[in-house]
Amino acid sequence: MSELFHRKLERSAIGFVIAIIAAASVGGIVEIAPLFTIDETVEEAPDMRLYTPLELAGRNIYVREGCYACHSQMIRTLRDEVERYGPYSLAVESRYDRPMLWGSKRTGPDLARVGGKYSDFWHVAHLNNPRDVVPESNMPAYRWLARTPLRMDDLPRHLAAQRALGVPYTEEMVENAARDAYGQATPDTDFASGVTERYGEDTTISAFDGVTTQVTEMDALVAYLQVLGRLTDAAYQNTAATEQPPEPED
């Protein structure tokens, strides 16, 4: 009977196409659509701050270099992971992440909470040549980051695109994006104070790569790495973890 039905179906190209679309659509609709409608999917985190323009630029370097191929940013709800990396990751922590960088492979360790774990100096040395700091490492050397100036003139466009997608950047943040990126990497300038004004007192202002004469891609990437896991305290409040957010060493 069902075989007879199928013999009919496979005589019609259009019928077959419709049947394929129908069969293949169900799973995605059932699994994806509710993620937007069920409120518990993403936790509340009123204290959560936004990526500064410099951190966003650093994130885009992380994206560009394909760091996700070896580093996850998703601590699973397993005891050994929580003890190794810190409280397990919450959905809210990546609510502004486009794309998400949860990763699928750990050739290197998870980075979801690497922010503040090492000094800026350590990160710069490590990115310049990982084997100077961790002799056993098989990570590539990223020396050229420190000699590549960061492109900042298009940062307002980056923030505007994010804003169009629902990230709550203000008009003022968009307008000042390039200045704020410069200011965050050059402490003791007039530009630096604007960053904390707009993004909060907890924002790290630092000469990330140790040089203030030029803002490089190294500045941006280190600024991003240092903010990983520190946009919100939600993970420390909502879980049974005993640890507190670490303080940066410098």
Next chain:
Amino acid sequence: MLANLTSLERQYALMLAGAVALAGLAMAVVGRSDVLGVHGVIVMVFGGGLAWLVMASFYGPEPTDDRTAAYYDDPIKVGIVLSMAWAVFGMFMGVWVAALLAWPDLAFDAAWSTFGRLRPTHTTGVIFGFGGNALIATSFHVVQRTSRARLAGQLSPWFVLLGFNLFCLLAVSGYLLGVTQSKEYAEAEWYADLWLVIVWVTYFVLYIATIARRKEPHIYVANWYFMAFILVVAILHIVNNLAVPISWGQAKSYTIWPGVQDAMVQWWYGHNAVAFFLTAGFLGMLYYYLPVRAKRPIFSYRLSILSFWGITFFYMWAGSHHLHYTALPHWVQTLGMTFSVMLLVPSWASAGNALLTLNGAWHRVRDDATLRFMMAAAVFYGLSTFEGSFMAIRPVNALSHYTDWTVGHVHAGALGWVALITFGSLYTLVPSLWKRERMYSATLVEVHFWLAIAGTVIYVFAMWNSGIIQGLMWRTYTQEGALAYSFVDSLVAMYPYYIARAFGGLLFLIGAIVGCYNIWMTVRAAPLAALRSDAPVQPAAVPGE
């Protein structure tokens, strides 16, 4: 290449190539302060090169009036060549990135040669370059033979094939230049994605129009799979790649999907790229070339129906098993696990159907390395689908996820199943397409077979070992209740396996190069086959036509 095109079609071809070159010029101008400009130049050179090729034989002799009395095989031949070229490129990049993990200083002091940029050139090169071209070529072949009708277009098959390769070229060159969305297996940026949509819609229309011309009442099972491959890949590609570019003059875009929803969409895409690109399409190959080579009909029609609809329905639920124990809601993880386990039924139905088809032809499997390629592919398909269902179970995934076990699993499927079925199909297809009696050298097919098997086995065993060791080291506690190993301890334990893996991959690459040589020599030097009838059914003259 143009012998089959009329002068009017050659004019269209020239216009199309010119339009592509102009689009490239526009991209180069608008994106002159961005890497988009570099891509504009690449598009311009690509379009210009094609225009030059068309011009070179523009005034060649017109095709004879009875060209519709023959199958349209020119694009298939070019597709096979492109597929093998991408295979060598993609596998070479694979060996390089594998070596980088063992010897990280095997790079240049330049951005383009870091692991993060090279790795997607490997995945895109083999999945889309090698696999995609092989799928386009074989689908064009299978749909014509099983429908006993010529392709429903003269220019569109070329547009699909070359347009797809332009996409691959933009994707791979983009990674080296730092253009990527960092969405796994969907790294190409918005303009390349838009271009692929145009190409893919043309592919779909061409395919359906050809099937509509068929002289057989039923659509053959291989075509079900090719249709599912084309349709579902279109859906996946469009949904996953929805993005907002920061400006029309820049390559960078932001996906519309945030955080956890992006994770779900990404793995719904990622897992079904495996399902519909790397499984459905290649099952289409299996269902045609295996019975043809074995000279046996498919064992069971019912099993074919069961496995086809099982795969089409179940697979789309399975993606969330990539996100076990993450911040994705638990109910979605559970659904993903459940459907992944159920997937074993249709998967083994296909693998079993293929192996049972060989009953009565096992002596051919023994003597004919080409058929053995396909037999081994079916075995690896069965093994890796079992492994996949197993790894999708939450507690198993707790150990395997984030480790090399996943990489081993993917390569059991990609080398053992996808590549082996492709080589088996191409070794069947090449002699028949170029009207040769046989492949140039059966011995070289044999050599390729054993290199491929040895490479796959070494690779997979190395990754099983490293993955399980890694997973166990991460979760081992001392008697005092502290973590026993640092992350670096687990990395140090990986090095021997990384070396073994690079060696396995190297064997597989050498096999592919041997295959290229054999195909080249078949086209150039193998004896011509005695003439057999290989032509579409001619339509009876209809009054008024």
